[in-house]
Amino acid sequence: MFNFILQRMLTAIPTLIIVTVMVFAIQRLLPGDPALILAGEDKDPQVIAYIRDKYRLNDPIPVQYFAWLGQVLQGNLGTSLRTHQPVTELIWQKLPVTIELAILSMFVAIIIAIPAGVLSAVRKNSFIDHSSTLFALSGLSIPNFWLGIMLIMLISVRWQLLPASGFVPFNEAPIENLKRMLMPAFVLGTGLAAVLMRQMRSSMLEVLKQDYVRTAKAKGLIPLRVNVRHALRNALIPVITILGLQLGALLSGAVLTEQVFTIPGFGKLVVDAVFNRDYAVVQGVVLFTATAYIFINLLVDIAYALANPRISLRGDMT
Amino acid sequence: MKKLSLVFVLVALMTSAFAQQVVRVGLAEDPDILDPDLGRTYVGRIVFASLCDKLFDITPDLTIIPQLATGYETSEDGLELTINLRQGVKFHDGSDFNAEAAKYNIERSKNLPGSNRASELAQVDSVEVVDDSTIKLKLSQPFSPLIALLADRAGMMVSPTAAEALGEDFGTAPVCAGPFKFVERIAQDRIELTAFSDYWDAESIKLGGVVFLPIPDSSVRLANLQSGDLDLIERAAATDLATINSDPNLVMPSSASLGYQGITINLANPGPRDNPLSNDVRVREAFDLSIDRQVLNDVVFDGQYIIGNQAVPPSSPWYVADYPLVERNIEKAKALLAEAGHERVAFELMVANNPQGIQVGEIIQAMAGEAGFDISVRATEFATALNLQEEGNYDAFQVGWSGRIDPDGNIHAFQTCEGNLNETKWCDEVVDQALNDARAATSVEARYELYKEAAMRYLPNRHIIYLYHSQLFFPHRKNLEGLKAYPDGIIRFQGVSFN
Numbered sequence: 001m002f003n004f005i006l007q008r009m010l011t012a013i014p015t016l017i018i019v020t021v022m023v024f025a026i027q028r029l030l031p032g033d034p035a036l037i038l039a040g041e042d043k044d045p046q047v048i049a050y051i052r053d054k055y056r057l058n059d060p061i062p063v064q065y066f067a068w069l070g071q072v073l074q075g076n077l078g079t080s081l082r083t084h085q086p087v088t089e090l091i092w093q094k095l096p097v098t099i100e101l102a103i104l105s106m107f108v109a110i111i112i113a114i115p116a117g118v119l120s121a122v123r124k125n126s127f128i129d130h131s132s133t134l135f136a137l138s139g140l141s142i143p144n145f146w147l148g149i150m151l152i153m154l155i156s157v158r159w160q161l162l163p164a165s166g167f168v169p170f171n172e173a174p175i176e177n178l179k180r181m182l183m184p185a186f187v188l189g190t191g192l193a194a195v196l197m198r199q200m201r202s203s204m205l206e207v208l209k210q211d212y213v214r215t216a217k218a219k220g221l222i223p224l225r226v227n228v229r230h231a232l233r234n235a236l237i238p239v240i241t242i243l244g245l246q247l248g249a250l251l252s253g254a255v256l257t258e259q260v261f262t263i264p265g266f267g268k269l270v271v272d273a274v275f276n277r278d279y280a281v282v283q284g285v286v287l288f289t290a291t292a293y294i295f296i297n298l299l300v301d302i303a304y305a306l307a308n309p310r311i312s313l314r315g316d317m318t
Numbered sequence: 319m320k321k322l323s324l325v326f327v328l329v330a331l332m333t334s335a336f337a338q339q340v341v342r343v344g345l346a347e348d349p350d351i352l353d354p355d356l357g358r359t360y361v362g363r364i365v366f367a368s369l370c371d372k373l374f375d376i377t378p379d380l381t382i383i384p385q386l387a388t389g390y391e392t393s394e395d396g397l398e399l400t401i402n403l404r405q406g407v408k409f410h411d412g413s414d415f416n417a418e419a420a421k422y423n424i425e426r427s428k429n430l431p432g433s434n435r436a437s438e439l440a441q442v443d444s445v446e447v448v449d450d451s452t453i454k455l456k457l458s459q460p461f462s463p464l465i466a467l468l469a470d471r472a473g474m475m476v477s478p479t480a481a482e483a484l485g486e487d488f489g490t491a492p493v494c495a496g497p498f499k500f501v502e503r504i505a506q507d508r509i510e511l512t513a514f515s516d517y518w519d520a521e522s523i524k525l526g527g528v529v530f531l532p533i534p535d536s537s538v539r540l541a542n543l544q545s546g547d548l549d550l551i552e553r554a555a556a557t558d559l560a561t562i563n564s565d566p567n568l569v570m571p572s573s574a575s576l577g578y579q580g581i582t583i584n585l586a587n588p589g590p591r592d593n594p595l596s597n598d599v600r601v602r603e604a605f606d607l608s609i610d611r612q613v614l615n616d617v618v619f620d621g622q623y624i625i626g627n628q629a630v631p632p633s634s635p636w637y638v639a640d641y642p643l644v645e646r647n648i649e650k651a652k653a654l655l656a657e658a659g660h661e662r663v664a665f666e667l668m669v670a671n672n673p674q675g676i677q678v679g680e681i682i683q684a685m686a687g688e689a690g691f692d693i694s695v696r697a698t699e700f701a702t703a704l705n706l707q708e709e710g711n712y713d714a715f716q717v718g719w720s721g722r723i724d725p726d727g728n729i730h731a732f733q734t735c736e737g738n739l740n741e742t743k744w745c746d747e748v749v750d751q752a753l754n755d756a757r758a759a760t761s762v763e764a765r766y767e768l769y770k771e772a773a774m775r776y777l778p779n780r781h782i783i784y785l786y787h788s789q790l791f792f793p794h795r796k797n798l799e800g801l802k803a804y805p806d807g808i809i810r811f812q813g814v815s816f817n
Contacts, residue, residue: 030701030702031701031702031705031706032699032701032702032704032705033701033704033705033708036701036704036705036708037701037704038350038358039358039434040350040358040359040434041358041719041720041739042358042434042437042731042738042739043708043738043739044434044436044437044738045738046436046437047432047433047434047436047437050431050432051432054431054432080505082350082351083350083351083489083490083503083505084351084486084487084489084490085490085503085505090505093504093505093507149537149538149541152538152541152542152545153541156541156542156545156547157541157544157545160545160546163545163547164538164541164542164545164547165533165538165541165542165547166507166508166531166542166547167507259534259535259538260535260538261538262507262531262532262533262538262542264504264505264506264507268506269505269506272348272506275699275700275701276701277701
């Protein structure tokens with residue numbers, strides 16, 4: 001186990017270096033000059049020259065890259081060109097919001113998808129199966145931003161049941177926080193649930209055909225025990241993979257949902273930073289989320305072993 | 319007796335609850351750095367109005383009034399401006415506002431590295447402290463727009479103690495002398511301000527604080543206002559006005575903007591171009607004649623904006639009535655194109671990559687098409703568009719200007735040969751002379767004549783085709799009282815309260 005984790009940590013280093021090179025290069029390939037944006041509509045040539053000089057924008061790109069990498073290795077991700085706030089401070093401000101939204105949406109997705117997926121596999125071609133398929137199709141085809149605006153119009157504007165948007169930290173007002181996170185978590189969660197449910201259903205159908213399930217049934221076990229203990233546990237492996245990937249994606253920010261509900265998470269931070277060519281913020285956040293993504297994948301691998309002890313974590317596992 | 323004291327306590331509690339009420343404002347963008355000398359965004363100016371008082375301010379009808387100043391006097395040669403300062407004013411950190419602080423601020427605006435105010439105060443050579451409540455600004459040349467500039471960010475006073483302590487990071491924890499003081503900022507989430515108890519004009523402030531919440535999507539911003547999560551929003555979309563007007567819980571003051579929207583045509587940036595639109599004024603006139611501004615206004619902005627043909631709206635005292643708006647005339651446009659030797663002219667029109675920008679582009683494309691123009695509309699992300707414009711890599715660009723109190727701010731940098739914002743690279747020495755003289759002239763009449771002289775030369779050349787002026791809408795909940803719309807689009811909370 002220890003060897004496995006160590007090996008994964010080591011392989012993460014080149015991945016992260018590639019990520020930093022790519023994000024650095026792609027940003028600078030974009031047309032648009034941060035100095036011009038920062039100088040505002042007055043475009044004072046002296047201000048533009050000062051900004052270019054201050055942020056070393058005139059240096060060759062490799063020089064800029066290594067200067068930045070040097071800072072990062074010392075734990076300094078730089079400061080936002082636009083607001084002068086340190087990037088690490090921005091990340092720590094957004095991280096709890098992003099994690100909370102990710103966990104709540106995953107929770108919504110799981111409580112919908114797993115029972116629905118299992119039921120529609122066990123009761124294949126029944127009314128439940130068809131309804132779940134319909135739900136999955138809707139979840140996949142309804143865009144998040146549209147569903148979000150519709151929910152705001154109905155639940156917040158018409159019925160005035162929940163606040164329309166905004167964010168209150170959990171430690172300041174837990175109930176208010178949950179009230180504001182409910183709609184975004186539902187919007188994101190239903191979208192994720194659709195994918196998860198389809199995966200759960202097909203994986204469950206596959207497992208239900210296996211000999212050991214038939215044996216379990218033949219032994220006279222009650223259907224609930226066969227389905228949950230024998231079938232579900234094995235069927236969960238591919239579902240965990242999808243969950244891990246989705247959680248990683250959620251951590252890099254749910255751009256549209258955050259925009260609609262004004263949730264100050266990573267998605268909004270990065271999109272605004274890209275539009276403002278706030279290089280330091282984009283680089284810092286991408287590096288952070290890439291690291292988080294690698295870490296989550298590692299946790300997923302460990303979770304495989306917990307879900308199915310036949311999978312062992314050897315150092316040579318890829 | 320018990321009952322009476324209970325009622326008394328309840329009333330006291332309710333009164334304090336009302337006094338403490340915080341107003342929540344939905345902004346269309348997240349402001350940039352909260353330092354008046356480094357700031358550059360319009361939303362930033364909205365936040366500053368609550369945070370940092372200025373030497374001067376404006377009224378809704380654009381009269382300049384003293385704020386931290388009490389009056390001013392210009393010397394006869396126009397080279398000295400003496401400003402009397404208000405006494406007994408304190409900054410949020412408890413330090414005193416006085417002549418030394420005012421001198422420090424003007425010098426900071428001029429000298430802070432990267433200051434966006436340095437060019438605005440370029441004519442100020444030095445600042446002298448006359449006594450504790452008087453400063454004298456010595457100018458290199460007479461400069462009439464100066465007072466108007468001191469009624470904006472260049473006139474905002476920050477605490478010298480805090481500015482020295484924080485240096486260029488002052489904007490992360492600004493300390494000024496405005497009605498509210500800075501509490502906290504969470505990027506893209508909120509900026510929180512709380513009422514400043516030692517404010518010099520505390521009587522006018524009836525709110526406990528202000529929270530600014532950036533919500534870029536106009537429908538979401540409006541939905542938050544309708545649900546009561548916000549008390550006030552800025553820049554409501556013109557197409558949402560019917561919804562706002564039909565909502566009994568909302569009221570909507572509005573004011574014509576000081577800015578304009580138009581089409582900037584590249585004449586010679588970075589060098590001569592071979593497009594007929596750049597080279598022949600008859601082609602540009604034909605293009606101008608092909609546009610029906612009223613239709614544009616009706617279709618895209620629900621008829622709520624103000625159509626125009628100059629850098630200031632027709633209602634402005636600086637509008638040149640001798641150059642009136644002409645109606646669309648397709649026949650004349652075609653005749654002009656034929657006279658210039660063209661049957662059809664093709665060019666690219668760059669527009670902002672948002673639904674409204676694209677709609678404006680497409681309507682112009684359709685209208686000009688009837689006169690003989692083949693326009694391809696190029697929707698471009700704003701940062702990229704700025705770069706293309708700077709490089710001169712564009713034919714025509716639908717872009718605007720947020721507007722300034724003094725007409726100089728809407729004209730000089732765009733129409734003078736060396737102006738920072740002269741992206742068309744048009745150059746006329748007579749115009750330069752007139753616009754420079756207008757800066758130095760002191761009487762309104764003399765300035766008007768000079769602006770008119772310049773306008774009668776640059777407007778017919780149509781390198782900037784002015785189209786319309788937006789109307790600024792500030793819908794708010796009915797229980798918020800006393801809010802007035804200002805033409806600079808800035809929200810001022812003096813006299814505003816919850817009922």
